[in-house]
Amino acid sequence: MTAGADVIVVGAGLAGLMAARMLRDKGVDVIALEARDRVGGRTRVDTLQGAPFDLGGQWISSRHHRMRDLCEEFGLQTFPTHHAGKKVLDLDGRLSTHRHAIPSLSYWSLWVLSRTLAKSERLRRTVPLDAPWETPDAARLDGLSVADLSRDFGLSRTVQELFDVAVRTVFGAEPTEISALYFAFYLNSSGGLRRLIEIKDGAQERRVTAGAGEIAKRLAADLGSCLVTDTPVRRIAHRESGVLFGTSHGTMSARLAILALPPKQALAIEYEPELPPGKRALLDGFRMGSTAKVFVFYAECFWRDAGYSGEVTCAIPRGATTPPPLTWVVDNSTSDAKVPCLLGFRVGAPGRHWRSRPEAERRAAIIAQLVRYFGPKAASPIAIVEHDWDDDEWAAGCPVAAMPPGLMTQHGRLLRDAVGPLHWAGTETAEDFCGFMEGALESGERAASEVLALL
Numbered sequence: 369m370t371a372g373a374d375v376i377v378v379g380a381g382l383a384g385l386m387a388a389r390m391l392r393d394k395g396v397d398v399i400a401l402e403a404r405d406r407v408g409g410r411t412r413v414d415t416l417q418g419a420p421f422d423l424g425g426q427w428i429s430s431r432h433h434r435m436r437d438l439c440e441e442f443g444l445q446t447f448p449t450h451h452a453g454k455k456v457l458d459l460d461g462r463l464s465t466h467r468h469a470i471p472s473l474s475y476w477s478l479w480v481l482s483r484t485l486a487k488s489e490r491l492r493r494t495v496p497l498d499a500p501w502e503t504p505d506a507a508r509l510d511g512l513s514v515a516d517l518s519r520d521f522g523l524s525r526t527v528q529e530l531f532d533v534a535v536r537t538v539f540g541a542e543p544t545e546i547s548a549l550y551f552a553f554y555l556n557s558s559g560g561l562r563r564l565i566e567i568k569d570g571a572q573e574r575r576v577t578a579g580a581g582e583i584a585k586r587l588a589a590d591l592g593s594c595l596v597t598d599t600p601v602r603r604i605a606h607r608e609s610g611v612l613f614g615t616s617h618g619t620m621s622a623r624l625a626i627l628a629l630p631p632k633q634a635l636a637i638e639y640e641p642e643l644p645p646g647k648r649a650l651l652d653g654f655r656m657g658s659t660a661k662v663f664v665f666y667a668e669c670f671w672r673d674a675g676y677s678g679e680v681t682c683a684i685p686r687g688a689t690t691p692p693p694l695t696w697v698v699d700n701s702t703s704d705a706k707v708p709c710l711l712g713f714r715v716g717a718p719g720r721h722w723r724s725r726p727e728a729e730r731r732a733a734i735i736a737q738l739v740r741y742f743g744p745k746a747a748s749p750i751a752i753v754e755h756d757w758d759d760d761e762w763a764a765g766c767p768v769a770a771m772p773p774g775l776m777t778q779h780g781r782l783l784r785d786a787v788g789p790l791h792w793a794g795t796e797t798a799e800d801f802c803g804f805m806e807g808a809l810e811s812g813e814r815a816a817s818e819v820l821a822l823l
């Protein structure tokens with residue numbers, strides 16, 4: 369079969385859905401092809417313990433205006449993330465509690481921490497979001513990893529460990545694996561380090577009551593027959609005159625294409641002619657993070673009754689042969705608290721260590737870790753659900769693919785450049801809120817505008 373449209377969008381995550389919707393709204397004949405039997409990509413809502421929970425992206429902030437607009441349009445309620453009460457810091461095997469965003473540290477560490485925040489703030493403001501490779505000092509910065517950058521910043525050991533936890537949680541990767549220039553870009557894209565990591569006024573500010581994954585479902589329902597699922601695109605033949613798509617259900621044709629995919633999934637498609645070497649090197653160079661969400665359900669929010677917020681930040685103790693499984697824990701109960709839940713993030717190197725361990729051993733370690741923080745009541749969950757995105761064929765990790773040292777200055781400028789009739793979307797190509805659901809929507813809008821200008 370050879371069916372066709374003016375534009376074919378590959379991928380029905382938030383980026384592809386947004387691009388298809390914008391084109392459809394302008395009267396363009398558009399089809400979106402999705403590999404999985406569901407839409408939403410790295411967002412997905414599932415019913416756990418009788419209530420909706422997001423297995424993928426979930427938090428939005430007041431600055432994520434596209435996400436908030438869609439919630440409003442679809443009548444989806446949001447609610448503030450629970451964060452009242454004591455927060456636990458597990459640093460080098462020692463526990464302390466604090467009530468505000470900044471942990472209780474020595475005067476020296478607090479001074480180093482505020483100096484670090486100021487330095488990161490100054491640095492991120494030097495990065496042009498549309499062209500990070502033109503940052504003053506780009507070559508030197510891109511030659512450094514985030515671990516090198518923290519040495520440059522002169523971090524104390526304590527602040528270094530906090531910094532590492534933040535990087536590990538945000539990217540699902542280790543500070544040695546990410547370029548300092550890319551990190552500075554990412555900070556600028558999301559409004560700075562504090563906004564990136566904090567709940568109040570930060571990226572973790574609010575949740576969608578029905579699940580953020582519901583947004584993709586509503587976008588898909590609105591697209592109707594413009595959307596085809598269960599159709600992985602395996603081959604793309606592209607000429608200036610048009611594009612042919614090889615799928616398991618036959619061939620499709622279009623004048624223009626939008627590839628709204630994570631970098632590695634875009635590279636997995638066979639292209640004829642081959643993509644230019646720089647574009648291939650760029651897609652190949654991105655490193656997807658490693659993130660699993662661990663939902664631990666209880667009969668009651670006993671931690672709240674004991675004055676805890678449920679939030680825990682855990683560093684790898686120095687010299688530890690076995691790291692604790694969870695790097696960050698947060699209260700993830702439903703808005704009415706009728707389904708009490710602690711959500712742990714198994715990320716980066718500790719996450720990779722624990723994903724290879726037997727399930728029973730891993731779960732015992734998770735429970736032991738929560739008992740250390742919240743006492744014996746944490747020993748009796750009613751259910752544990754782990755969702756590991758490394759096992760997901762069409763994401764191959766999460767939450768975002770980041771650039772290692774060297775990639776941005778070598779090939780970054782090709783990120784959003786079309787290759788003939790092929791245009792590129794996906795959160796990794798966003799200027800604003802790169803890596804977030806909001807960034808995915810922004811990238812879909814941008815790619816649709818590029819295509820509209822050509823039709």
Ligand SMILES: Cc1cc2nc3c(=O)[nH]c(=O)nc-3n(C[C@H](O)[C@H](O)[C@H](O)COP(=O)(O)OP(=O)(O)OC[C@H]3O[C@@H](n4cnc5c(N)ncnc54)[C@H](O)[C@@H]3O)c2cc1C
Binds near residue numbers: 378383401402661
């Ligand atoms: C655990 C986790 C936690 C997160 N937390 C947050 C958060 O709290 N807040 C936030 O804003 N963001 C969060 N994110 C990130 C956010 O979910 C992503 O940035 C966003 O969903 C990416 O959307 P996308 O459309 O760019 O890519 P994707 O969602 O990856 O969509 C790409 C689509 O392409 C499809 N596809 C792949 N290959 C092919 C092919 N060959 N043919 C056809 N289709 C194909 C895939 O199946 C997928 O549906 C999180 C992500 C994860 C996984």
